[in-house]
Amino acid sequence: MDKIKSRLAPVLWYAAVLSGLLIVLLPFAWAIASSLRPLSDVFRYTTPFSLRALVPIPFTLEAYANIFQKDFGRALLNTVFVCAATILGGLLLNSLAGFVFSKLRFPGKSIVFTIVLVTFMIPSEVIAIPLYMVARNLGILNTYAALILPGIANGLAIFLFKQFFDEIPSDLIEAARVDGASLFYVYGRIFVPLSKPAMITAGLILFLFQWNAFLWPLISVSSPAHRLVQVAMAYFHTENQVLWNEQFAATVIVALVPIMIILPLQRYFVQGIAGSGTKG
Amino acid sequence: MYAPFIAYLFLAPAILGLLIFKVYPLLLSATESLYQVSFFGQQAKYFVGLENYRDVFADPTFWQSLKVTLKFNFLIIPIQVALAVALALLLNKKFKGVRVFRSIYLLPAGVSIAIACTLWSLMLNPNSGLLNSLLALVGIPRQPFLTTSSQALWSIILIASWKGVPYWMIFIMAGLQGIPESNYEAAAIDGANALQVLFKITLPLLKRTLLFVVVVNTVSNFLLFVPPYMLTRGGPESSTNLLMYEVFKSGFIYNDMARATTMITLLVILLLGIVAIEFRWLRAEH
Known part of the structure; x- marks a missing residue:
């Protein structure tokens, strides 16, 4: 009996894992294949189903060429710019804050740190509408500032940097102080170079936050000039219902960019997600 | 020691950002x-107490929407948590290729x-989606999916x-x-x-993690917005x-910010x- 069981276990395991894999991968595979087909052929092998539905022959990049001639190319550039600005600003501000929470003592520290912890539990959907009012009062609606500024300060990133800097001995600071180094010099020349893993994890969090954002870019900017890629894709989906291959192409680009970035940085991606749970 | 003043200076940009855009x-x-909001200008508004709440409570659309939200979450939270546990157990085994x-x-x-929505709305398209053509292979008739x-x-x-x-x-x-092998x-x-x-072992020792996942899952599913916006209106x-x-x-179609903020406050409560x-x-368990 036990022998049968131990022979059967791997078979069942592979069957379960592979069938799940099919559900995960099928939409991607079908979308990629369909995005590389001419419009007239998009559904030719899907209904009735043949395996050729997953093989892009005849092959054409027509759909990709077309979407870049429309607003999609602009949206892609906008998103890259917004992500880059958020990552640059976010890494600087949040690592600086994490450094202070980890290494300095000052009155009110625990209250301020509690505020930081609370903010990363505030879901962005809850504050989207009042944030719209704030942006309107600041006069930044329909600007890049509206898209970038709310994404820079990030409680989770501050928390991750603090955790990381906690592992680095504080003696370094005292030694540098005795030598007359400024605190910013200590931060910039000693702590920042040591914090590459935290920088990657935090950078990934900031990037994914902006790349995958939907509700805020939808309401904070209305002109196509500032439109971001997720919203552009959604408009594409609802407005160009018949241009199937272009819909597939837009979806593939918006999906593959984060995937290509996450795959080599998987360890950091998992840490970043699991990191928000370790505090609980 | 460095003066507290420097600490505040270094913290200020990040904390200001959090205060302005989150708190x-x-x-x-x-x-x-x-x-x-009065009809005469964007900035003119007047205090109405709980009147907005009274209006929302008197609105059958709100109650209908609340019902849908509760039904949706009652279904999706246990489904997602159970499947996530099952998948984690499956992928925690040490078979080749894991x-x-x-x-x-x-x-x-x-x-x-939003990507999940576009990918799957194409998959679930009643006429030309992949899922219906796969169902046809095993003799199941076309399903309307999102359209019914x-x-x-x-x-x-x-x-x-x-x-x-x-x-x-x-x-x-x-x-x-994190569970010790012993x-x-x-x-x-x-x-x-x-x-x-x-x-007796795995789930009880996983309780902290499960509590976290259940709570955060609840929050994110109660606030789900993109699928109805993109797929079904x-x-x-x-x-x-x-x-x-x-x-x-x-907020953005009827231009009624008072109703929007009232409903979001109710949703948070x-x-x-x-x-x-x-x-x-x-x-309480165990």
Whole structure:
């Protein structure tokens, strides 16, 4: 009996894992294949189903060429710019804050740190509408500032940097102080170079936050000039219902960019997600 | 020591950002719900007390939307948590290739919910989608999926779970790897079977992780907005009119910010109540 069981276990395991894999991968595979087909052929092998539905022959990049001639190319550039600005600003501000929470003592520290912890539990959907009012009062609606500024300060990133800097001995600071180094010099020349893993994890969090954002870019900017890629894709989906291959192409680009970035940085991606749970 | 002044200086940019773009809006939504905007200008508003709440409570659309939201969450939260635990247990086994499988299973967790929506709305397209043509292979007739009130909510559950289950699995996997191997060795010596190990060792030791996942999962699903916005516009027959979508419509389609902030405040209060129940329930067990 036990022998049968131990022979059967791997078979069942592979069957379960592979069938799940099919559900995960099928939409991607079908979308990629369909995005590389001419419009007239998009559904030719899907209904009735043949395996050729997953093989892009005849092959054409027509759909990709077309979407870049429309607003999609602009949206892609906008998103890259917004992500880059958020990552640059976010890494600087949040690592600086994490450094202070980890290494300095000052009155009110625990209250301020509690505020930081609370903010990363505030879901962005809850504050989207009042944030719209704030942006309107600041006069930044329909600007890049509206898209970038709310994404820079990030409680989770501050928390991750603090955790990381906690592992680095504080003696370094005292030694540098005795030598007359400024605190910013200590931060910039000693702590920042040591914090590459935290920088990657935090950078990934900031990037994914902006790349995958939907509700805020939808309401904070209305002109196509500032439109971001997720919203552009959604408009594409609802407005160009018949241009199937272009819909597939837009979806593939918006999906593959984060995937290509996450795959080599998987360890950091998992840490970043699991990191928000370790505090609980 | 460096002077506290320097600490404040270094903290100021990040903390100001959090205060302006996170804390202040949170407080604002509660206070704005007590005001009504006058028709004469954007800035002119006057205090109305709880009148907005009275209006919302008298509105059948709100109650209908609340019902849909509760039904949706009552279904999707247990489904996602159970599948995430199952997937984590499956991928925590040490069979050949498991590392590659883990990487592939992570993919949906990295893409946006909007991507999940477009991919699956194409998959679920009643006329030319891949799912109906696969169903045809095994002799099942065409299904309407998102286009009928009896299947639309379930279709959204499927779409949100395709992305959600791998995402929540990451937390549970981290929790599983934190359980010391010695617990399992002891159970093996006692001759415990797989189910006993699951219910007597794994799940009890996973309780902190599970509580976290259940709570955060509840929050994110109660605030789900993109699928009804992108796929169904709340329909057919309001069957997918989730509260967060109703909030969006109030604010940006009907231009009624008072109704929007009132409903979001009610949604947050409801959410806090449910999370409190979950805390008591999962703490009390065992």
